[in-house]
Amino acid sequence: MRTSVKDVYACGDCAEVYDFVHDDFRLTPLWPTAYVGGRIAGFNMCGVVKEYKWGTNMSSMHFFGLPVITAGISANDEGDYEILKVVDEKKKIYKKIVLRDNRMIGMIFMNKIDRAGIFLGLMRNGTDVSSFKEELLSDDFGLINLPERK
Numbered sequence: 001m002r003t004s005v006k007d008v009y010a011c012g013d014c015a016e017v018y019d020f021v022h023d024d025f026r027l028t029p030l031w032p033t034a035y036v037g038g039r040i041a042g043f044n045m046c047g048v049v050k051e052y053k054w055g056t057n058m059s060s061m062h063f064f065g066l067p068v069i070t071a072g073i074s075a076n077d078e079g080d081y082e083i084l085k086v087v088d089e090k091k092k093i094y095k096k097i098v099l100r101d102n103r104m105i106g107m108i109f110m111n112k113i114d115r116a117g118i119f120l121g122l123m124r125n126g127t128d129v130s131s132f133k134e135e136l137l138s139d140d141f142g143l144i145n146l147p148e149r150k
């Protein structure tokens with residue numbers, strides 16, 4: 001969060017920060033980004049060296065009573081992506097996971113948003129999901145599906 005100017009730090013909406021999905025620096029104008037960035041800036045201003053590696057685009061909202069969570073790249077159905085999708089019109093459930101090289105780079109969940117944190121963790125850690133890809137969109141996907149840590 002240190003700028004190119006000595007003793008000047010920046011965070012929040014006025015600062016570009018590292019985005020782990022895009023592997024690049026960009027504006028991510030969200031409240032959690034501002035909070036975490038401010039914390040990291042504070043540490044560095046006090047001489048405790050810390051790096052911001054935390055964020056990507058993410059939103060949670062309600063549309064017409066339907067909870068929706070998104071993170072990372074939503075992607076069109078074309079391009080260098082693998083898309084996993086579940087559409088259940090009756091239950092008004094839509095789930096989409098975007099993969100590149102067997103790693104999650106995006107998600108959209110509508111009306112079934114449980115365990116979004118686990119999915120975000122997979123994105124953040126760049127976890128290779130090839131061994132449990134088929135289970136990602138199953139109704140009861142959870143920590144139990146993840147391979148044991150070696």
Ligand SMILES: Cc1cc2nc3c(=O)[nH]c(=O)nc-3n(C[C@H](O)[C@H](O)[C@H](O)COP(=O)(O)OP(=O)(O)OC[C@H]3O[C@@H](n4cnc5c(N)ncnc54)[C@H](O)[C@@H]3O)c2cc1C
Pocket residue numbers: 011012013014028029030031032034
């Ligand atoms: C309508 C709207 C909806 C949003 N919804 C969401 C959401 O659902 N989820 C989410 O994560 N983010 C949301 N955001 C974004 C989020 O509010 C911002 O990313 C976050 O507030 C950025 O924090 P900040 O500290 O950088 O800036 P701000 O929160 O804008 O704080 C900047 C402060 O600086 C003050 N200031 C400005 N100029 C001066 C000056 N010259 N001297 C002294 N003080 C000054 C301002 O008064 C303000 O208090 C939303 C933003 C908007 C506008």
